[in-house]
Amino acid sequence: MVTYDSRPPVTDDDDPYGRNAAFEAALAARAEQAARDIAARDEAQRANVDPQATDLFDQLVAERVAYYLEHGIPDQPADHNPLNPYLIDWPEFWATEHDDTEWLLEPLFADGRSHALYAGAKTGKSYLVLAACAALANGRKFLEHPGGEPVHILYLDYEMSPQDVRERLEEFGYGPDDDLTHLHYALLPSLPPLDTEAGGQALLASATALNARFVIIDTTSRSIAGDENDADTLRAFYRCTGLLLKQAGIGWARLDHAGKDATKGQRGTSAKNDDVDIVCRLERTDAGQKIIATHRRMSWYPEKTEINVVELGGTVTFTNADGPSYLAGTADVVADLERLGVAPGASNAVCRDALKAAGLGRNNKLIASAVKFRKAELIDARSDGIEDLDEATYEQAVGRGTRRGTLPEAPRERNEGTGGNAPESSGERLGERSGTVADATGERSASLQGMQSPSVDREHDDGPVRDDDWFA
Numbered sequence: 146m147v148t149y150d151s152r153p154p155v156t157d158d159d160d161p162y163g164r165n166a167a168f169e170a171a172l173a174a175r176a177e178q179a180a181r182d183i184a185a186r187d188e189a190q191r192a193n194v195d196p197q198a199t200d201l202f203d204q205l206v207a208e209r210v211a212y213y214l215e216h217g218i219p220d221q222p223a224d225h226n227p228l229n230p231y232l233i234d235w236p237e238f239w240a241t242e243h244d245d246t247e248w249l250l251e252p253l254f255a256d257g258r259s260h261a262l263y264a265g266a267k268t269g270k271s272y273l274v275l276a277a278c279a280a281l282a283n284g285r286k287f288l289e290h291p292g293g294e295p296v297h298i299l300y301l302d303y304e305m306s307p308q309d310v311r312e313r314l315e316e317f318g319y320g321p322d323d324d325l326t327h328l329h330y331a332l333l334p335s336l337p338p339l340d341t342e343a344g345g346q347a348l349l350a351s352a353t354a355l356n357a358r359f360v361i362i363d364t365t366s367r368s369i370a371g372d373e374n375d376a377d378t379l380r381a382f383y384r385c386t387g388l389l390l391k392q393a394g395i396g397w398a399r400l401d402h403a404g405k406d407a408t409k410g411q412r413g414t415s416a417k418n419d420d421v422d423i424v425c426r427l428e429r430t431d432a433g434q435k436i437i438a439t440h441r442r443m444s445w446y447p448e449k450t451e452i453n454v455v456e457l458g459g460t461v462t463f464t465n466a467d468g469p470s471y472l473a474g475t476a477d478v479v480a481d482l483e484r485l486g487v488a489p490g491a492s493n494a495v496c497r498d499a500l501k502a503a504g505l506g507r508n509n510k511l512i513a514s515a516v517k518f519r520k521a522e523l524i525d526a527r528s529d530g531i532e533d534l535d536e537a538t539y540e541q542a543v544g545r546g547t548r549r550g551t552l553p554e555a556p557r558e559r560n561e562g563t564g565g566n567a568p569e570s571s572g573e574r575l576g577e578r579s580g581t582v583a584d585a586t587g588e589r590s591a592s593l594q595g596m597q598s599p600s601v602d603r604e605h606d607d608g609p610v611r612d613d614d615w616f617a
């Protein structure tokens with residue numbers, strides 16, 4: 146017989162994902178109705194509620210009925226909708242800025258999103274991801290991530306040895322004097338499979354305890370119990386693990402192997418593409434690596450990113466070969482915002498409201514592109530020791546050539562703006578930069594300054610391509 150151990154009421158802090166709340170809601174609904182029915186009968190009928198019911202749920206109902214009978218029945222039925230924890234509060238939804246924190250590490254990890262990164266053998270997916278995670282945890286600059294406050298990262302490594310990890314970190318320039326306490330590296334962990342409820346709950350508990358903002362699972366096949374060729378295995382992974390992390394606001398990336406033909410996707414079931422926001426294939430190039438987004442839920446995630454991998458002074462560095470990309474017409478929006486006196490670090494919402502008030506409404510993607518550029522200039526200026534960015538100082542910062550890319554004005558017949566009185570483009574002043582931009586369709590194009598003949602991207606076989614084969 147199952148006995149019931151009385152527990153204190155469940156609070157929001159105890160139950161952030163609503164499972165206990167849903168159970169309590171269903172329980173309360175049954176108990177309340179039972180209490181109403183019983184209250185309408187005579188006293189003898191109340192004894193029909195069996196206090197020794199063997200079914201746990203019936204026992205809880207019986208106790209709740211007894212409580213209502215002793216303390217009174219609510220005048221109005223309570224709201225017992227189990228979906229309440231998940232329903233959008235529309236006033237709060239519209240009042241919240243949703244597009245200011247898109248990137249955790251640009252252009253690789255989107256904040257709070259789910260990723261699948263796959264590659265052929267010895268392509269360097271774990272190598273790249275470890276370097277990125279170490280930079281986030283240590284607050285270093287990496288690719289387009291400017292550095293800053295360290296970020297808690299949980300890395301599940303099912304493959305490497307301590308010697309492998311140390312060798313790679315030393316290649317990236319880390320040592321005993323570097324603070325990697327935010328990199329929570331679980332080496333060869335023994336967790337329940339992540340396609341089971343026990344595995345998902347265990348990983349969520351660990352990530353929550355460590356305050357992790359992002360989780361790496363390296364690699365998929367070693368973290369699950371089911372057959373990776375079976376779509377149900379991946380559906381179970383998402384239901385038991387991926388969904389829990391996403392509900393908690395924790396981004397994650399699942400590293401995986403390519404199939405026999407890497408261009409045709411990941412090894413195993415095609416369902417591996419269905420449960421994530423971004424699917425990327427990693428390839429090797431003469432200069433380093435190339436990331437190709439084969440599936441994207443968000444249009445702002447770049448389709449292709451070329452990464453130069455270079456050893457400088459004994460340290461392996463990763464740089465974005467193309468530089469950042471911006472939509473055509475970004476220079477016009479930047480000029481409008483400067484003319485309107487909008488602060489350099491202002492959010493998308495603030496910039497959008499200022500432009501709208503001036504009759505210069507623009508679409509959200511173009512505004513986001515301008516905000517990205519202006520914040521990048523702000524970071525560049527501060528890195529040069531400029532703390533108080535008044536208008537004149539910001540003008541000087543924007544006038545300097547920086548790593549932030551060329552912003553040519555948009556072709557007038559394809560201008561993204563909806564307002565008819567936009568000022569003349571500041572493309573001449575901003576055109577001192579190098580980098581990449583995007584045409585009006587959102588595709589990347591070469592910089593207008595310092596353009597060179599494009600290099601041929603030669604793909605590699607699985608064999609070694611250089612003597613110092615970092616990715617082996």
